[in-house]
Amino acid sequence: MKIGFINLHKFTKSNLVKATAATVLCSLLMILACLIKYYIIGKPVSSGIWFCMLTLTIATFVFMGGLLMYAMVSRNYIIAHTRYFVAFLSVVAITFIAHLYLSIISPLLIAPALTALVIIQLSRRKQDAFIFNLMEAMMVLLVLLLEAIMTDGEVYMLLGGGRNAYLWYLGAMSVINVGAGAVVPVMLRDKAKRINYLIVGGIVMVASVAVYALIILVHANKLFLLQYFWLLFVSSVITVVLSLIISPVMESAFNLVTESRLAEWTNSSQPLLRKLALEAPGTYNHSLTVANFAEMCASAIGEDPYLARAAAYYHDVGKLANPSFFAENQSGYNPHDEILPEVSAEIIRNHTTDGYKLLKAYRLPEEIARVAIEHQGTLPITVFYERAKQLTDSEVNVDDYRYHGETPTTKIAGIIMICDSSEAAIRAMDKPDGERVDKLLRSIINDRITKGQFDKCKLSLHDLDIIRKTIINAFGGVFHQRVKYPEGKV
Numbered sequence: 001m002k003i004g005f006i007n008l009h010k011f012t013k014s015n016l017v018k019a020t021a022a023t024v025l026c027s028l029l030m031i032l033a034c035l036i037k038y039y040i041i042g043k044p045v046s047s048g049i050w051f052c053m054l055t056l057t058i059a060t061f062v063f064m065g066g067l068l069m070y071a072m073v074s075r076n077y078i079i080a081h082t083r084y085f086v087a088f089l090s091v092v093a094i095t096f097i098a099h100l101y102l103s104i105i106s107p108l109l110i111a112p113a114l115t116a117l118v119i120i121q122l123s124r125r126k127q128d129a130f131i132f133n134l135m136e137a138m139m140v141l142l143v144l145l146l147e148a149i150m151t152d153g154e155v156y157m158l159l160g161g162g163r164n165a166y167l168w169y170l171g172a173m174s175v176i177n178v179g180a181g182a183v184v185p186v187m188l189r190d191k192a193k194r195i196n197y198l199i200v201g202g203i204v205m206v207a208s209v210a211v212y213a214l215i216i217l218v219h220a221n222k223l224f225l226l227q228y229f230w231l232l233f234v235s236s237v238i239t240v241v242l243s244l245i246i247s248p249v250m251e252s253a254f255n256l257v258t259e260s261r262l263a264e265w266t267n268s269s270q271p272l273l274r275k276l277a278l279e280a281p282g283t284y285n286h287s288l289t290v291a292n293f294a295e296m297c298a299s300a301i302g303e304d305p306y307l308a309r310a311a312a313y314y315h316d317v318g319k320l321a322n323p324s325f326f327a328e329n330q331s332g333y334n335p336h337d338e339i340l341p342e343v344s345a346e347i348i349r350n351h352t353t354d355g356y357k358l359l360k361a362y363r364l365p366e367e368i369a370r371v372a373i374e375h376q377g378t379l380p381i382t383v384f385y386e387r388a389k390q391l392t393d394s395e396v397n398v399d400d401y402r403y404h405g406e407t408p409t410t411k412i413a414g415i416i417m418i419c420d421s422s423e424a425a426i427r428a429m430d431k432p433d434g435e436r437v438d439k440l441l442r443s444i445i446n447d448r449i450t451k452g453q454f455d456k457c458k459l460s461l462h463d464l465d466i467i468r469k470t471i472i473n474a475f476g477g478v479f480h481q482r483v484k485y486p487e488g489k490v
């Protein structure tokens with residue numbers, strides 16, 4: 001169903017209920033934080049308190065509701081994967097509360113682009129960082145203005161510059177906050193490198209100083225504004241420090257897939273990868289090759305290459321339950337020769353569900369765990385189905401030999417399904433060449449299309465064509481032939 005710009009079929013009713021509940025909860029939390037702050041600072045409040053509190057309550061719900069609308073209209077992904085939306089809203093609530101309480105130290109201490117710098121680490125889209133930062137900046141500006149009204153200008157007196165200078169300063173800080181929030185996501189290129197946040201913090205500081213200097217130039221009360229110059233340095237440091245603390249906490253609390261976490265998950269020192277390398281070395285090497293193919297294919301069709309690489313690393317971890325039952329880990333002895341084909345099929349197909357459970361136990365995110373359960377789709381395990389037919393005269397039901405997982409629901413799971421079968425089939429070839437590999441890939445892809453394996457994952461025929469060509473271009477570098485050494489010489 002579509003209402004205006006909103007595609008309701010992109011997320012479920014339950015997603016929307018959770019996102020709305022999070023919006024209301026965060027709004028209430030922010031209003032409560034304001035009330036506690038007013039209680040703590042104990043400033044005398046004027047008769048305008050009810051007007052201010054009502055304005056604050058309505059404005060908080062309007063701004064936070066605006067973020068919900070933004071996500072519903074142009075960021076269906078973060079509503080469908082609600083934990084992202086809840087994480088982003090929580091960031092807004094945390095940074096807002098941080099600004100609120102920092103202002104007790106100095107009513108004008110606003111850390112520029114703090115929200116943007118946290119959200120850019122959690123989101124794939126630059127626009128999220130800008131929009132969430134903009135809303136948070138607006139709320140901080142409104143609350144500080146309301147605070148000034150409620151305390152009958154107490155803050156103006158506190159600063160000693162009078163109402164006009166206070167408004168100029170507040171305006172300048174808000175412009176810097178919003179402006180830096182727009183620039184930071186564009187400047188930050190490699191998000192996995194933490195050092196880049198320090199560089200960006202430095203640039204924000206220089207930009208803040210430049211904007212502030214311009215305001216001083218045009219403002220009459222130069223001395224007043226000049227005495228708060230140092231706050232720009234402090235607030236830029238606060239931005240970097242707080243963003244480096246809040247982001248990893250949010251990534252972990254909401255189990256988000258971010259560039260820095262993908263870099264961690266693909267590090268060979270990860271416990272699950274080390275276990276795979278030690279206990280199932282054949283599977284480990286197979287996974288590395290699938291990852292190389294999958295990364296290139298994902299990049300070629302505009303999907304996330306880092307997510308494809310990480311998902312490929314972990315797609316077969318379920319084989320850890322019985323490593324020796326998988327061909328790539330055998331050296332001569334094959335335990336399947338001694339058991340019935342239906343038992344063999346059961347052991348083989350369990351690697352998808354076992355993998356999913358193992359990845360969940362190791363707290364890997366759903367996006368990666370789903371690939372473990374989907375990469376074999378619902379295909380039959382032909383070798384044991386054929387063996388079963390040979391052993392009996394009666395009818396053998398092919399469904400008893402199928403994988404029990406699901407067909408790929410994402411393009412990345414579809415890519416890994418193709419790369420997985422291609423890697424195994426090319427490896428089994430004697431002297432693979434471009435023409436034979438092309439023929440093989442066409443038959444693998446056509447077979448999966450006719451068996452409905454790509455029906456849920458939106459891989460188009462054009463995507464499948466690009467994936468096939470990418471693997472053909474890449475296989476030579478992976479399965480290259482070596483010059484044979486003369487016997488007895490190395």
Ligand SMILES: [Fe+2]
Pocket residue numbers: 315316351375376420
């Ligand atoms: Fe597999």
Ligand SMILES: [Fe+2]
Pocket residue numbers: 286290315316420
């Ligand atoms: Fe595999």
